[in-house]
Amino acid sequence: MRPMNGKTALVTGASSGIGKAIARRFADDGARVYLTGRRKDELEAAAEGMGLDAVPVPSDVSRAADLDRVMDVIRADGRRLDVVVANAGLGDGARLQDVTEEQFDHVFGVNTKGSLLTVQKSLALLTESASVILLASTTVHQGVDRMGVYAASKAAVRSLGRTWAAELAPRGIRVNVITPGPIATPAIDGLADRFGQSTQDLHAALAADTALRRMGRPEEVAALAAFLAGPESSFITGAEHFVDGGQVQV
Known part of the structure; x- marks a missing residue:
């Protein structure tokens, strides 16, 4: 019995790393998975290794028009979304005195704006009792040298998760945040x-x-995403879940 049979999921930033592991876990569990990423060849290679129900849609989450196109692909397939994972993100380490306006805009554009646009554009396709999963970072909870802008962008994602959990609760939609440590x-x-x-x-x-x-291993993050995507987590929303080997908990 594959626990996600008949389900449809969207995973952004799925060309490699954590996003790829989550998409693969969902596909292995029986879901039809739409994968996004900016690197077309790498994204298509990742999807090819996941089987026929993995659909690559090259796109940039910081661009609203790209995400409109992703939703059009899903809609054209006659699908709605049971799970959305806003995973796409990047970090560009720099100390305060070296941060440029371009770096700030780029990091916040992908990590924060990209998460917002991903969820916003998905709203019309989300099923009742859908699960939305956002990716944060343990740098939010530490003062990590050169990671200030990245940490701030992920702190904003964590904050948005709380608000969206409240806003989407009347539709039965749950919103949770996964906070990986060193993966x-x-x-x-x-x-x-x-x-x-x-x-x-x-x-x-x-x-x-x-x-x-x-x-940690990407597959360990994917295991938590699979739990949050499924009915076993049906009474969990607005929460932050750490996969950090005790980095900020011990």
């Missing part, structure tokens, strides 16, 4: 050069910052 993804690896570290040293430092003394 082994290409995005994390990309920070090594910016911080002047080797990937191995960065992983070691991040692992040492957790109670479990290791990096």
